[in-house]
Amino acid sequence: MARQGLCLPPHKPQSKDDLQALIHQLGFVQMDSIRTVERAHHMVLFARNQNYRQEHLRQLVEQDRRLFEHWTHDAALIPTEFYHHWRHRFTLAEVHLRERWRRNRPTETDGGRNISFEDMMDKVRRHVTECGPTLARELRTESGAGQKKENGWWQWHPSKTALEFLWRTGELSVCRRDGFQKVYDLSARVIPSDARCGRGQPKDEFIDWACSNALDRLGFATSGELAAYWGSINAAQARTWCSLNLGDDLIEVLVESADGSSAKTAFARPDLLAEIANPATPPDRLRVLSPFDPLIRDRKRLQRLFNFDYRIEIFVPEAQRRYGYYVFPLLEKDRMIGRIDMKARRDSGALHIMGLWHEPTVRNTLARQRSLAAELNRHAKFIGMKHVVYEPGYLKT
DSSP states (O other), X not given: OTTTTTXXXXXXXXXXXXHHHHHHHHSOEEOOSOXXXXXXXXXXXXXXXXXXXXXXXXXXXXXXXXXXXXXXXXXXXXXXXXXXXXXXXXXHHHHHHHHXXXXXXXXXXXXXXXXXXXXXXXXXXXXXXXXXXXEGGGGOOGGGTTOOOOSSGGGSOHXXXXXXXXXHTTSEEEEEEETTEEEEEEHHHHSOHHHHSSOOOOHHHHHHHHHHHHHHHHSEEOHHHHHHHHSOSOHHHHHHHHHHHBTTTBEEEEEOOTTSOOOEXXXXXXXXXXXXXXXXXXXXSXXXXXTTOTTTSSHHHHHHHHOOOOOOOTTSOGGGOSSOSSEEEEEEXXXXXXXXXXXXXXXXXXXXXXXXXXXXXXXXXXXXXXXXXXXXXXXXXHXXXXXXXXXXXXXXX
16 A cells, blocks of 8 residues: 555645656556546546646646656556656557558558558558647548447547557657547657657566566565556566566565465565565545556455455446446555445536445444545545535445
């Protein structure tokens, strides 16, 4: 929790530099389009500081260019000082996506004629170069009219696919979001030159950076957890790194599961043993976490460390859902105490609470009710809702 910024004072004033430092501490902040209450990246940052301002984040991305948008395990905002590490990702993405495009869509239809993969990219590249910041919808042609919407990037409109390819491979960058739609521009006009122009990094140095920085942010981890943190290396590379660094720089530890079951071998820095003898104290409050909060996004690790079984059910048919479409975990100090189903109804200006489930060993005491009410009021204020509405029968067993 301390490594993930959840032991910091949540009421402390937060400047734009403080926000940048927090995101650097996390490594990245995952983005997600669903706005049941507020988008994931805003909720992740608000959970750590109630004085978080969305305008500060916008400025860091769109004006200061101290953050850039790209992929870790999913779409994320990342400190721009890490940009040169993403060159490896750009290279791997180009090989993978080019082969995938050629296999699934060897030619594209544009204005009633077939053109090649390379011709479509050249056309999109010229448009962005000449016209500047570009939305995918601005490149649509009549050839896309009436097409059935499908899943999978290779099934998008051809110009959208080309934009994504050029973004994934580093030639374009996302300069801002319009609503939640990406606005693309040349990386040379978005990413500061000192971030773009650094020297190339040998593969073994990149693997060392990825594993070392993941470990610093996790505190202790298995090789698989190290590989998954940035989503930029594979498990075999992480295992090799762990084997090569065992000794003065890395030790093996046994981490007991929260339910007292079998311990699991993990890796840590030697100084972790001294650190855990005097651990940081979590704030004395109850907090709502985004389903994409870095503390909980690895569901197996969450189960082991907090004895909390959680999954998001947006892709589960409604009749088969155990809880709800988009249910948020509840963190009280250092304990997962339950989950809540809530939704911002912006037409009426109210945050509606549809369901509240406590964990089996958690009592719904008066003090806990007050703590939850205070947190929900903070959330309502943060997202611009006037009040909180508890729907009939919201308290579940």
